[in-house]
Amino acid sequence: MGKINAKLISGRTLDQGATLENKMSTEFVEATAICEMNQKNLDALGVSEGDNVEVKTDFGTAVVKAKVNEGNPDHIVFVPMGPYANAVTGPECGGVGMPIYKGINADVLPTDNPVLDVKKLFGVI
Amino acid sequence: MSAENTTVTDVVCPFCGSLCDDLEVEVEGNKIVKVKKACKLGKSKIMGHQRIETPMIREDGEFKEVTYDEAIDKAAQILADSKRTLSYGWASTSCEAIEKGIHLSEVVGGVIDSTASVCHGPTVLAVQGVGSPGCTLGEVKNRADLVIFWGSNPVHAHPRHQARYSYNAKGFFSDGKEDRTLMVFDVRKTKTADKADEFVQVEPGSDYKIFSAMRTILSGNEDVVPDEVGGVSKEKLIEIIEMMKKAKFGVIFGGLGITQSRCRYKNLENVISFVDEMNEHAKFTLIAMRGHYNIGGFGQVCAWETGYPFAVDFSRGYAWYNPGEATAVDVLNRKECDVVLAVAADPVSNFPRASVEYMREVPVIQVDPYPNPTTEFADVVIPAAVAGVEAEGTAYRMDSISIRMRKIIDTKFLSDEEIFEKILNKVIERKEGA
Numbered sequence: 001m002g003k004i005n006a007k008l009i010s011g012r013t014l015d016q017g018a019t020l021e022n023k024m025s026t027e028f029v030e031a032t033a034i035c036e037m038n039q040k041n042l043d044a045l046g047v048s049e050g051d052n053v054e055v056k057t058d059f060g061t062a063v064v065k066a067k068v069n070e071g072n073p074d075h076i077v078f079v080p081m082g083p084y085a086n087a088v089t090g091p092e093c094g095g096v097g098m099p100i101y102k103g104i105n106a107d108v109l110p111t112d113n114p115v116l117d118v119k120k121l122f123g124v125i
Numbered sequence: 126m127s128a129e130n131t132t133v134t135d136v137v138c139p140f141c142g143s144l145c146d147d148l149e150v151e152v153e154g155n156k157i158v159k160v161k162k163a164c165k166l167g168k169s170k171i172m173g174h175q176r177i178e179t180p181m182i183r184e185d186g187e188f189k190e191v192t193y194d195e196a197i198d199k200a201a202q203i204l205a206d207s208k209r210t211l212s213y214g215w216a217s218t219s220c221e222a223i224e225k226g227i228h229l230s231e232v233v234g235g236v237i238d239s240t241a242s243v244c245h246g247p248t249v250l251a252v253q254g255v256g257s258p259g260c261t262l263g264e265v266k267n268r269a270d271l272v273i274f275w276g277s278n279p280v281h282a283h284p285r286h287q288a289r290y291s292y293n294a295k296g297f298f299s300d301g302k303e304d305r306t307l308m309v310f311d312v313r314k315t316k317t318a319d320k321a322d323e324f325v326q327v328e329p330g331s332d333y334k335i336f337s338a339m340r341t342i343l344s345g346n347e348d349v350v351p352d353e354v355g356g357v358s359k360e361k362l363i364e365i366i367e368m369m370k371k372a373k374f375g376v377i378f379g380g381l382g383i384t385q386s387r388c389r390y391k392n393l394e395n396v397i398s399f400v401d402e403m404n405e406h407a408k409f410t411l412i413a414m415r416g417h418y419n420i421g422g423f424g425q426v427c428a429w430e431t432g433y434p435f436a437v438d439f440s441r442g443y444a445w446y447n448p449g450e451a452t453a454v455d456v457l458n459r460k461e462c463d464v465v466l467a468v469a470a471d472p473v474s475n476f477p478r479a480s481v482e483y484m485r486e487v488p489v490i491q492v493d494p495y496p497n498p499t500t501e502f503a504d505v506v507i508p509a510a511v512a513g514v515e516a517e518g519t520a521y522r523m524d525s526i527s528i529r530m531r532k533i534i535d536t537k538f539l540s541d542e543e544i545f546e547k548i549l550n551k552v553i554e555r556k557e558g559a
Contacts, residue, residue, distance in 0.1 A: 007329045009312060011381060012282035012416070017140070017166040022174035023474060023497040060478055071314035076329065078313065082474055083498060089477040094389050096250060097242035097436060097452025099477050101385040102312075103329035122473065124501040 001046045001110045006037070006077045008055065008106040010085035020082070023118060032082035033062075033115045035108060036069035041077070047110050054111040055079065055088050057104050062087040062121075063113045077108055083121055137530040138167035139217065139513025142415030142523035143262075143283045143290070155534050157514075164284035170514075171533075177496050177508035188506070193539060193547075200490045200505045201551030203464055205559070209440060210235030211462035213453040214470025216244075216417035218509075219518020219530065222541035223419075223426045226468060229549045231431075231439045232556065236462065239423040240416075240470050241435045242452040247384040248413045249424060249434050250448060251393030258400045260376070260410040261524045262289075267296035268408075271372035273308040275396070276332065276382015277414040280316035286414075291378070292320070306368065310335075311382060325365065330387035331355025335362070336395035342366045343402055370406040377411045412524055418513070421521035454480045465489045469509070469541065473498040492544055509541045516540035 015031035022028055035053055045066070047053060053066045055077070062084045072078060079085040081101070088106060093099055136148035150171060151159035160168045180196030181188040191199075204210055212230050215223050216239055230237035241249060265272070272292045279286040287293045295301045309321040310332075318324040327335055331354070338354040341347065343366055352359050369375055377400060383392040396411065403409035415421050424434040431437050433446035449455055453472065456462050457480045465472070465484055473481050474497060484502045491503040494511045510516040515536035521527050539547075 007312075009329065010385075011278065014165050014281050014284065017282065018169035020471075021170060021495045021497075023471065023495070024175065069313075071316075071318070073313060073326065076313055083478075086474065086476060086481075087478045091454065091458050091477040091479040093449065093452065093454050093458070095449040096247060096389055097238070097448045097455055098247055098385060098389050099243065099454060099480075100387065101243075102382060103386045118474075118498055119501060122498055122501060124498075 002044050003107055003109040004041050004044050004075060006041070006075045006106050006108055008057065008088065008104040009076060009078045009102045010081045010089070011078065011102070013080045016080040016082060029115065029117055032080045033064040033084045034067045034080065035064045036067045036072055036078040037108070038070050038072045038074065039068050041074060042066055042068060045108065045110050052111050052113065052115060054109050054113065056107045056109065057088040057090070059090040060087045063111055063115050065115060077106065083118060087121065133531065133533050135531070136533060137513060137520070137528050138163055138171070139418045139511070139520070139530060140167045140170045141283050141418055142421060143286045144418050144520055144522040144528050145285050145289060146528055150533050152534060157534060166284060174495055176494055177500065177506055180508060181506040183504045193507070196505055196507045197544065197547045197551060200507065201548050201555060203488050203490060203505065204229070204233050204466070204548065205552045205555035207233055207235065207464040209462050210464040210466055211453060211456045212237040212466040212468065213472055214240060214468040215423045216240040216420040217469040217512070218419065218541040219512045219516070219520065220419065220422040220426050221518050222512070222545055223423050224430065225542060225545035225549055227427055227430045229545060229552065230437070232549065232552055234440050234442065236438045236440070236451050236456055237427070238437070238451060238453040239420060239427070239435045240475070241420050241424060242448065243454065243475060244381065244416055244420060245384055245413045246435060246448060246452070247390035248379060248393045250390040251397055254390070255394050255397045256401065258397060258404070258410050259412055259524065261526060262412070262522065265376050265412070266290050266294040266299070268298055268374040269376045270299065270304060271306050271308065271369065271375035273310070273375065273377045274317055275310040275377050275379050277378050277380025278311070278315040278317045279378070279414065282380070282416065283414060291376070306372070308365070323365070323368070325357055325361065328356035332383045332386065332392045333388040333395055336392065336399050338362055339366060340395070340399050340402060343399070369403060372407045374408045375403065375410070378414050379411055380414045381416070415523040419520035421523060421525055422519065425521050425525065457481070457483050460486070463487055466492070467499045467503070468492045471497040471499045473502050492541060494538070507544055508538050509544060510536045510538040512541060516542070518542065
């Protein structure tokens with residue numbers, strides 16, 4: 001069981017976009033509570049696709065499911081835009097209103113903790 | 126509408142900034158049963174999702190169902206008493222509703238900001254700084270022989286863009302992809318990059334220096350460019366510049382890869398300057414890949430109403446523009462507003478978590494068709510008709526072309542325009558009565 005240090009990128013995916021106005025659904029959680037990385041990085045973590053991983057930055061942590069995407073170079077991981085990516089995004093806006101949503105230093109490590117649904121993520125239940 | 130089956134044609138898709146206007150929607154009675162020609166994003170939206178079924182007011186921590194009039198009265202009371210309302214969102218509604226929302230912010234002396242501030246706001250800032258070498262998507266379709274996606278992934282974010290307007294589109298002077306070269310610059314090999322004639326993988330956060338290197342090469346000073354810039358070899362950069370110079374009509378579609386990463390609006394200033402300089406060699410343009418279908422419309426309406434495209438503060442009694450101060454995330458970071466009005470957007474999901482926490486401390490009014498995490502933070506919830514499906518209105522495509530959206534079916538919900546007309550009138554009554 002390992003840990004990788006990575007640059008975290010967030011962005012639109014088809015599945016995220018198709019559920020972004022249906023955020024209280026399980027489909028939205030399945031579409032956005034994922035972390036894409038290449039197989040080599042997955043192997044370095046000692047996890048398989050679908051296993052839970054923790055994404056940890058200076059700003060917070062999020063538990064999501066590992067997913068293979070061979071388009072990702074080594075140590076670049078992708079979480080679809082939304083509340084899971086934003087749980088680990090910093091609030092600093094560079095004087096222009098824009099947080100850095102892409103290129104965040106992150107550690108990714110295996111975890112047995114569960115993926116929270118949207119309500120639990122925000123602690124409203 | 127009649128109970129007969131009908132097909133509504135030329136439907137405008139209210140999802141992304143491509144604003145495709147050729148959809149066909151089959152309606153049985155007053156129910157949408159099929160959507161043709163739309164992508165997965167548009168089809169999903171038009172077919173419909175879970176809705177906020179009734180206006181609600183939170184009492185003792187629990188939502189109580191109320192009438193529209195009661196919810197609107199409550200919202201008006203909160204807004205009229207507010208000293209600094211943050212009104213945020215406005216990307217997924219009509220220009221007519223946006224106009225009412227801007228007027229409301231002026232009346233309450235608050236701040237109004239759109240989702241642009243966390244999307245293409247940096248592009249807007251750069252356009253104000255160094256200009257806008259743009260064109261319409263029609264010109265791209267008819268003339269572009271070099272299509273460049275930089276930090277954008279239309280296969281996922283604007284799925285019909287390439288077929289309707291850019292790489293695959295057939296135009297007057299182009300038979301489609303046979304006549305076009307596709308270049309993609311990205312930090313990872315996306316589905317769009319898979320189709321590219323030339324994919325250039327860049328290191329995260331290095332776009333600014335790559336644009337600088339390209340400008341240096343273009344100006345004939347390649348001798349001062351290092352052997353490698355942002356993960357791209359100097360040799361490759363020279364090759365790319367030569368390809369670009371040979372184009373007749375090149376277009377760069379800029380995405381969030383360059384607005385949401387290091388250097389933010391400076392990336393855009395640099396690439397716009399590059400595009401400007403490329404025009405000595407070829408017709409070259411830049412278009413922002415706007416995400417929400419009418420985020421361009423907010424910029425248009427806000428600019429003609431206030432003089433500024435987003436991040437407008439009315440607390441001085443006149444429109445004051447200062448991104449970094451009047452942008453939504455900054456207002457929340459400074460814990461400055463005393464009310465949050467979230468309209469056709471979900472700030473709780475879309476802002477950094479630390480910025481969102483302050484929304485637990487102030488009244489939140491949500492106007493939206495759909496329940497989302499912002500609903501969980503809200504004190505007053507007002508459901509709205511889905512613009513472009515249940516209400517007509519005007520929207521602006523990513524190339525600033527205005528298109529009239531159609532109403533496809535009837536609804537029990539008020540439109541955003543109707544809701545804000547009512548709230549505005551109530552707030553004015555309260556202010557005048559005070």
